[in-house]
Amino acid sequence: MPQPLDAAAVRRWCRIALDVLGSAREDIDAINVYPVADGDTGTNLYLTVESAAQAVEAADTARPTLAQAVRAMAHGALIGARGNSGTILAQLLRGMAEVLAAEPEPAGPEALRRALRRAARSAHDAVAHPVDGTMLTVATAAADAAERAGDRVDEVLAGACAGARAALAATPGQLPVLAEAGVVDAGGSGLVAVLDALDAAVSGRAPDASIRDRLARSPAEGGAGERHPAAVCPAPAATEPRGFEVIYLLDADDDAVAALRRRLDALGDSLVVVGGEGLWHIHIHTAQPGAAVEAGIEAGRPHRIGISALATAVAPRPPRGPRAVVAVLPGDGLAGLCADAGATALTVRADEPPGAGELAGAILGTGAGEVVLLPNDHALWHAAAAAAERARSDGTRVAVVPTRSPMQGIAALAVHAPERRFDEDVVAMTAAAGATRFGELAVAERQSWTTAGICQAGDVLGLIDGDVAVIGEDLGDVAGQVLERMLAAGGELVTLVLGAEAPHGLAAALEDRVRGAHYGVDTVVYEGRQGAPLLIGVE
Template identity: 35%
Template sequence: MAVPETVTGAGLRLGLARALERLAQQRDRINDLNVFPVPDGDTGTNMHLTLAAALAEANLLPAQASVAQVAQAVAHGSLMGARGNSGVILSQILRGVAGGCATHDQMGPEVLARSLREGAEVAYRAVKRPVDGTILSVVKDAAAAAERAAADGRTTAEVLQAAVGEAWDAVERSRELLDVLRQAGVVDAGGFGLAVIFSALVEVMVGSDDIAVPALSRAGSNGARPGPLGVLATEAPASGFGYCTEFSLVGSELEPMEVRARLGSEAEDDSALVVGDPGLMHVHIHTQEPWEVLTRAAELGKIERLKVEDMTTQHHEARLRVGAGNSHEGRLALGVVVVAPGFGFHQLLLGLGAAAVVEGGQGMNPSTEDLLRGIEQAQATQVLLLPNNPNLILGAEQAARVSRHEVSVVPSRNLPQGIAALLAFDPDARLEVNRQRMQRAMGEVHAVEVTRAVRASQYQGGPIAKGDVIAVLDGELVAAGQDLTEVVVAALSRLPIDSLEVVTLYRGTSVQVGDSELLEAKIRARFPNLEVERHDGGQALYAYIISAE
């Protein structure tokens, strides 16, 4: 076929569709490379989800849309769907590209080179302290190569090929520019993902079915690196990595830099990104106290598309996944996959026999793709899936339908139900026997979920002010007030106390250990016949998740 002279709107869409396919193929490899800024093993997944959101927005346009229209839709879709540090930076690269071709129906050599340059510049401006050896270096060097090729009078395809070649060279150089990459014996994951995207664009433009990803060396300038590579070469600090907290901020009249300043010291972290424009911004922050960040953000505008992920748990699971992949051990016959928030819950559930735990909870439901990844991590031929949230049951059933494994959903509606179901699991029994046994166990436990109201409202007990403590018992709001202890005791009073034996408190990140000890004492005094246990759940948003059985 003849190579097109320009990149059209239709051509850009086709190229990004191919890029999405290539990212899906390389996703696990990119995840395994992920050691910077946090070794949480999700860069490939985040870039894939971000590009999927971008392409979905572009596909709403008519077939004859110009390259400027497609690029603008891609930029907006990627901003709304950005996931993780790498996804947010990718969205800013796409935003800059859209700016570079904003007045053009097609991209020729000069416009393509200028658009890549603007993509690099916008991405650099989004990061407070840009670091060499990352996705930023890759896009900067690729843009420079494109500019040189355009200045030499090369065709559009040749300009793009020059950018791709330099992108892969920059990926190879990344380990020598960033100590953490050199120590782990890997290249930068985000840069690798960006080079995959650029390569896919070349595939479509020149009519190739596949341009092979280069076999990057596993050695630096000093020869092969001994020992474990990638995430296996990293350890979590004693304090953990904190929580990756992301959301859209809608309605704020402030500029992104002003929003960053208002969000507190957490926003000073190198991983903190606040991008977009007044009225619609995407916020990405790594913090030990997500509730504090969200409280400040709620004063600036409306929070939408909230996602909070425990990076310490992600790091642990990434190490398990890579280790299992390297061990060549056989698969389990039957395993349980559980959705839960917080490192404490993850450790508890894995200790109780879960084959894999997927990060998620109220307000931060995992996607179908996240669930499918958890199912794969279980390394089991058959899987029982516990969603632990009524809003996730349909998504879990969708994941079960499309998974290549046999998956049965046990429709748990909260974490206490999920824990009860997991305790009833017998790995030697058949899937259907386990499903019925686990479902019966779920009916024998009550759940109290304690959080704060995000807006003023009403319930049967009276008015609720914004910021009040509220308690939800088995899905029904039963108590509200300003004193957390009083609200918890009021909620527990609604239970059939005489038929219960044990109350278990799972403490969230917003609660100090001493405060949970005081609550335990208060419950023991009020209900002397109940046994009370305490655990660190590590969940955001909910001060306590309480099980009663």
């Protein structure tokens, strides 16, 4: 059933877009051939949306209105924008926010049409030399199609998504570099994913799962689509990249930006200047990074400055220290346990999951040339993969073991052997994690449907491998049922990790249960002090 376009829909949009881009990130990176074939468009879009989603979730604590939610989204995207594509996406979101923030809640179809049009125009204006066959083309096509669509918000979104997909398929016929590579535009593909996520958030439909099918499209297959020019300037002749990518945030008066644009335009290409109301995000490819920053200093106050080499193979740095393991953990007791085993522990709260930037910082903070990352939560997989990509660009060799629970992380860490070759160590840790079943006890916050039936607020939920298997009223009884179900498939070692509010005697009762009914099964108990009352691992 269609949902209103309100603050809740904006939150859903960000979450769905983050998940879809996380799944498609590597595929989009692989087709990144324009404007620079540096294979990071998918990662940059993911990191930009991650920053937007975090800003919206932070605003959620104050029960925001639609205006507050879209402004938070736009601001988060602006300050976290990465690369050429992420910077353009930030301006697209800002353009939509400018319209939706001025509308009553929920926004109607006409407001959505205007928002999509404002987004396309403002992004086009932000790019110094717009080119056909890019995400600008896709944005314009979405706005065009929205104006021809039906009279409901979900119909407008369905039309916009269809128009965007058609424009994406046509991009190889507009940019020769895409036709030569046999792919569609990477930034445009990411924008289609973001629009599909908004459609899913409002319509209730699942987001389009055919992203990979859209990525490699020959000009003949894509050329039948209608041409939606996003620019009046022809594509420039192909040139070699000009040395460095420079990005920074800039505090500056709006009237100082026009002169800054002119000066930066003379210094390089791929210039994008987005923002407004005193805060701007600058992106440029240039052979003179110092001059690009100096131009910002003359216009205002640049900060969060990033300079990285373009299109030049950089040899990985030699190992700067012994191999390291970074483990994300929900409690200080678990963190201490893993630190004693030689890992770098990143302690987090369940309601404040780390972003890719924080994970990348933890990886690079080890000072090691080889790092194994244990996310220990399936919801962190995309952020972990993006963090690994960022760390690799710094010359660090990183592998992410797909641990879905701290229990799998403990099992992986138990077989870690830094004297082995890196690949062999990662394989052994992955195998140990995969051989560990994990359970968890939680308390329901509200009535909801689960895989075990309907639960009420205050019910004790017993989860096995991430799915609710038992619903009950007594924590000890539910814990016993979960443990018995997990041991029914066999096991040699049971690990119990007690949460901060685990009742006294729970561990002893479960140990007695294992000794009495499961001969030969050992039990170990740890004080994890995590939020969940109990974590269970069976190896």
